[in-house]
Amino acid sequence: MSASVSPLAPKSYPEMPSLRGVRMATAAAGIKYKNRTDVLLMVFDRPAAVAGVFTRSKCPSAPVDFCRANLPHGVARAVVVNSGNANAFTGMKGKAATALTAKSAAEAVGCGENEVYLASTGVIGEPLDATKFSGVLGDMNRTATGDFWQEAARAIMTTDTYPKVATRTAEIGGVKVTINGIAKGAGMIAPDMATMLSFVVTDADIAPAVLQNLLSAGVEPSFNSMTVDSDTSTSDTLMLFATGAAAGDGQARVESEDDPRLDGFRSALNDLLKNLATQVARDGEGATKMLEITVTGAESDAAAKTIALSIANSPLVKTAAAGEDANWGRIVMAVGKAGEAADRDRLAIWFGDVRVAVNGERDPDYSEEAASNVMKRQDIPVRVDIGLGNGRATVWTCDLTKEYVAINGDYRS
Amino acid sequence: MSASVSPLAPKSYPEMPSLRGVRMATAAAGIKYKNRTDVLLMVFDRPAAVAGVFTRSKCPSAPVDFCRANLPHGVARAVVVNSGNANAFTGMKGKAATALTAKSAAEAVGCGENEVYLASTGVIGEPLDATKFSGVLGDMNRTATGDFWQEAARAIMTTDTYPKVATRTAEIGGVKVTINGIAKGAGMIAPDMATMLSFVVTDADIAPAVLQNLLSAGVEPSFNSMTVDSDTSTSDTLMLFATGAAAGDGQARVESEDDPRLDGFRSALNDLLKNLATQVARDGEGATKMLEITVTGAESDAAAKTIALSIANSPLVKTAAAGEDANWGRIVMAVGKAGEAADRDRLAIWFGDVRVAVNGERDPDYSEEAASNVMKRQDIPVRVDIGLGNGRATVWTCDLTKEYVAINGDYRS
Structure with missing residues (x-):
């Protein structure tokens, strides 16, 4: 983390409300540095619908491969994000590390390995010692809380000079829903590259295919319209989860992308994505304008x-x-x-x-x-x-x- | 021009031989600065075959448009190059300036306007006062000499820290021919961009279509394989002229690109183009590696x-x-x-x-x-x-x- 905050940083940060259906915790697993928070766990106690978009790199990281493979299943129970090591260009060892991390997370949370999503940011080419996760994920699951968005945004920072959070509300069929998101910027950490990561969660009840459609459309005028230095990471990951907790308030599940009830939600989501994307650009390395x-x-x-x-x-x-x-x-x-x-x-x-x-x-x-x-x-x-x-x-x-x-x-x- | 020479500059410069059929002169026309050499005139006393490749920019400069229009005629008698003003993004005024420069050059040398080639480097968007050329081109034609390559290379420099020259020889059907070239680098001059320009002349006798084929093929592994900052000028120009003077030594004109007599010439030309291109990259702005x-x-x-x-x-x-x-x-x-x-x-x-x-x-x-x-x-x-x-x-x-x-x-x- 840089000592001085970007001159382009937001003048104030929003209060991030809790979001029903997701809990989070961070820990110091000693991935690269001692005594530094380097793991974030997000837990969905009930299965959340999931959508994702990933780097267009032809040499993606092992976690990107892992997430892409799980995505057709459409349901998420846990997300594990680590900094300090990107688990990219690590060959078969990289695949073994994602498998072990997913196994540990599935055991900790009590879900299938195909309900786990992973992201890593940090050094390229160093094998990631995934055994370090096994010891901490169980405790993290037990202590995870909903009121943890600022801390989560901080935990995934690398060369970012400020945490990136955003929150929006919308109505779906008269029921109020919330969207919270965090992001980290594309920056470098010695001796290798870091990554753009963003995780967005809503309590709306939306089917996975619809969620994917919303995200794929929403990324174009936001994250895909933002460039710091034209260099594409091996690990860029943007995921959107819908916990469905708003069903408890009577929100009928959205099953079609043409559902007119989605209009307000789509606007709020796009606005949030644009806000997070510009926050990333405003924290571009060395930026003054x-x-x-x-x-x-x-x-x-x-x-x-x-x-x-x-x-x-x-x-x-x-x-x-x-x-x-x-x-x-x-x-x-x-x-x-x-x-x-x-x-x-x-x-x-x-x-x-x-x-x-x-x-x-x-x-x-x-x-x-x-x-x-x-x-x-x-x-x-x-x-x-x-x-x-x-x-x-x-x-x-x-x-x-x-x-x-x-x-x-x-x-x- | 920069005060200090690039650390990557060649340790020594080749002696540039005169080349039969071409004469050159430089002058200070006051295009942008007083008392600074800013015009180069190349004269071919007998019509030279000509080939050219130009920027791929969709917004090319007026001189690039002018050269492209003349190229099908296939014959050159004069080349006028100026620094200080790129005559780019100058609208109809730009076209008027190339027309007037060509008229002045044609009168000075005694040739058709479609036998004149032009290149400009310097400020973008400023109208070029082409009347400044009228006064100097006649004198330049009278004083132009063959032994002038180093001076010519210097006259077209902008932010270059050293002049770029190269010379090669080859045989065509047992007759020795020479190829001389000069180039200037892609650099910036306040307040706008400059340009990559290169002019190569041989005394070989080669038909224009063959010359164009040689140049189009030769530019790919040389100038088109060299990048300083990924930014493409509006004005990049590489031209190849064949004076045909070697016909006096009995070199039969090359009329086909498949002529096996071209093998040695093609190698020598490609080697010279690569040498000039790498000289440009070695003089990239701020380069140390x-x-x-x-x-x-x-x-x-x-x-x-x-x-x-x-x-x-x-x-x-x-x-x-x-x-x-x-x-x-x-x-x-x-x-x-x-x-x-x-x-x-x-x-x-x-x-x-x-x-x-x-x-x-x-x-x-x-x-x-x-x-x-x-x-x-x-x-x-x-x-x-x-x-x-x-x-x-x-x-x-x-x-x-x-x-x-x-x-x-x-x-x-």
């Missing part, structure tokens, strides 16, 4: 997103932001390299409300001073209109600073 | 190149190199995110001769000290075997240092 990049007028929404991510991932755009430089030439460059249809002579570019380029050239009324003032803000909106169609997308990123290089390059010197 | 990344065992050569570029463009791999960190976990990450077929459990990774990972896990015989010693070198070979097929590619990049961020982010503060 947050860029919200909106592309309009592309040939399609997908094309708009490709262009927006090309801008967001450009080292030259990100270093310009760090330097508070309204460098729209680099935006043009990033639009051009994205590979999607673009017509130089139709492009328009704004920093905040300041239009700096229009019709393929510098805006004749462009004020360098006004644009520079926008760049001095902590939150910088960038908009690019491609002028070809109706495709639209918004993505978020942070700036690229010397501190990023220091965090990721200096630790061995 | 050169990485040669070879991927073997991929499903195809194209897949190998995609994976190699994913490694080369990863900020985490590049910062690890800057920190002299043998961080093979980040290599696994970059392989995984490339999107090409990969099997985690077949991967093997080497730094230099040190195999750090094999069969999807850490090499049991891996010595951290030996790997660290490789990382201390200025030139670091990285090899990844995917274990799936016979696809192979090699790419080059430099490390990502705080100095890169400073060069691209600090100049306005």
